[in-house]
Amino acid sequence: MxxxxxxxxxxxxxxxxxxxxxxxxxxxxxxxxxxxxxxxxxxxxxxxxxxxxxxxxxxxxxxxxxxxxxxxxxxGWCSALFPRSAASLERAYGFERAVAMRRAMVDTVTEVGRVTAAESIDCDFVQGGTITYATNELQVESARADVDEAKRFGVDALEYWDFDPAHAHYAGRGHPVGARAAAFDPACARLHPxxxxxxxxxxxxxxxxxxxxxxxxxxxxxxxxxxxxxxxxxxxxxxxxxxxxxxxxxxxxxxxxxxxxxxxxxxxLPLYSLMIATEPLSDEFWESAGLEHGNTFSDYRHLLIYGQRTADNRFAFGGRGARYHWGSSIHPSYDQVERVFSHLAETLIELFPDAADAEVTHRWGGPIGVPRxxxxxxxxxxxxxxxxxxxxxxxxxxxxxxxxxxxxxxxxxxxxxxxxLPWVNHLSPRWEPEPLRFIGANLGLTSASLADHEERMTGRSSITARLLGPLTGH
CATH class of the missing domain: 3.50.50.60 (FAD/NAD(P)-binding domain)
Structure with a gap:
């Protein structure tokens, strides 16, 4: 490794x-x-x-x-995702400006593809879309809600995929063990960053x-x-x-x-996100997993995960979970957190059990920027x-x-x-001074993990997640 x-x-x-x-x-x-x-x-x-x-x-x-x-x-997701949801943008700026922001983000995926082709930048760009899996009834409801919201704004072409053989032709497609459905967003490309x-x-x-x-x-x-x-x-x-x-x-x-x-x-605020990559896997594996070249994937858990099938047939898979460090400090040692890497490997196998024997060949990470x-x-x-x-x-x-x-x-x-566009000249408030910043940032990470556990245990929508939503742009 x-x-x-x-x-x-x-x-x-x-x-x-x-x-x-x-x-x-x-x-x-x-x-x-x-x-x-x-x-x-x-x-x-x-x-x-x-x-x-x-x-x-x-x-x-x-x-x-x-x-x-x-x-x-x-x-390696060139996606139309924006940190604040369309509904949140609508509350802040109105329906038309929220639509304009969504349209700009969808168009941006096309623009990146246009420029990389025009400038002969070989970066493995393939627009295969994002599959967001739903593994329980609550997540199925979330997938349906996302598709319905996309229809209301009229920009994102989300599709609802039902993996139940009795309900839809998507049931014949390979998918992770336990996945009951998915939301598919075509506005995303896999690339090599x-x-x-x-x-x-x-x-x-x-x-x-x-x-x-x-x-x-x-x-x-x-x-x-x-x-x-x-x-x-x-x-x-x-x-x-x-x-x-x-x-x-x-x-x-x-x-x-x-x-x-x-x-x-x-x-x-610098918040760490970590990744792993596996050895290359066979074409037969990818066919059974239902992931084609260009596909990226995630699921509806609250503690974010993200993955792709690379051009050389590896999993590149990452997620949150590493803690925020006092004083917004950044250090190379923070890129390596054994607990998080173990969690990522376990989660990947949980989604794709046939990858259990795949060797994890690389582990890395780094900070992302989070405004208040x-x-x-x-x-x-x-x-x-x-x-x-x-x-x-x-x-x-x-x-x-x-x-x-x-x-x-x-x-x-x-x-x-x-x-x-509504993000132009937006000024975010400052993060709180320490120790409030340290407490709040790490409490948010803990709350996301607790929300996932709460929903698995109760089968009901997490109260913790509802409280966390307005603080994370939803």
Missing amino acids: IASNYWAESAAATGGDAGRLRPPPTADLDVDVCIVGGGLTGLWTAYYLARLDPALSIAILEKETVGFGASGRNG AKLVHGLAQVVESLGVRIFEHTEVTSWLPNFVNFRGHQVSPGSEAIAAPGVVATNQIVIATEAYGSQLPGVGRRI DWHASASHNPKTGVSFAGGYVGDGLSTTNLAGRTLSELITGHHTELTC
Whole structure:
């Protein structure tokens, strides 16, 4: 069993951009746009800015390497999911604006597929949809409710699949042991996130964007970004070289890692999500499991799980359950939690017993960014020239693309349907100071697990889950 990121390892094995070094700046910079963060938010923003206005000079500063954070560690779901539900958006903004947000998210899946094809980014993109299994009567009710709600908003094309042979033709399809039904959402693609991020980095560089790695941003003010470059040579210690970027526009695209920066801090909370990958499995196994290439899957438990069939026939499977760490701290050791990895392996076998003998070959994790109200945002202040996008709560693989398109239009002064979406310029409240933040975040994780246990024991909808719902964007 390897304690490493399958995505990073397999991307590096294919060669290309994954092993490329991009040194820090050797002098101060003067650019039109300075993007802080070399993940998908920063890269997509740079891509669309360069396409809208090729004359712009753009620099990306990344503390580690391109795709180091959630962009290169996630579950590989390019989905139409948004952290806040359509019903929650309707309560806050009205029916029409909720519909507009849903339509934008569904269109974003198509847009990612369009760009990866047009730019020849080989990232295993296959739009096979998401299957969300229901394993008991309460979950069956949830699946039916999701399909009914989707019909009411008229955007998402959810289908209800009944696995009972007496009720529907979907009964002939393979599915996990114990699954009674499922909701199927076609607006999701399976992809390889590390291949996407490295492929996109190559594309933006071909458009003239400069990317500097090992370049830590320490602070910023309107028109200035202070950085510290870390030069690392084999056999030598790191040398920190300070510098300044003079710029008209600053984009903060740091997601969970913004919690470490004074300009973001308690606006975002880093919450860990962990993953495992198995050895490749046979085509016969996948046929019996009912998972085709392009499929992603989950179920209706409250403690979130997510999985996909990879292009090389592995399970890539993840979920929540790792605790929040005091003071919003982030550390490589937090990526490895034996208890959570064991839970993921047990859950995978619970869903697919025929995978019991499959070797788990990789284990990894990392932090996702959670705003206090579970509401992602794409914001731009024309007075200061500072923009921000993030708070995706794990739904960022596609939402980063929408953020990039939206920020590029806001920065260049365009007024479009995207710049009128309800997430534009949304300001989430700050998280509470410690110890309230520590208590609340970990209580939320415990409550999700308790809610699942409560429903298994009672067969009734969890009171805990109903209390938790408004706090998690439902």
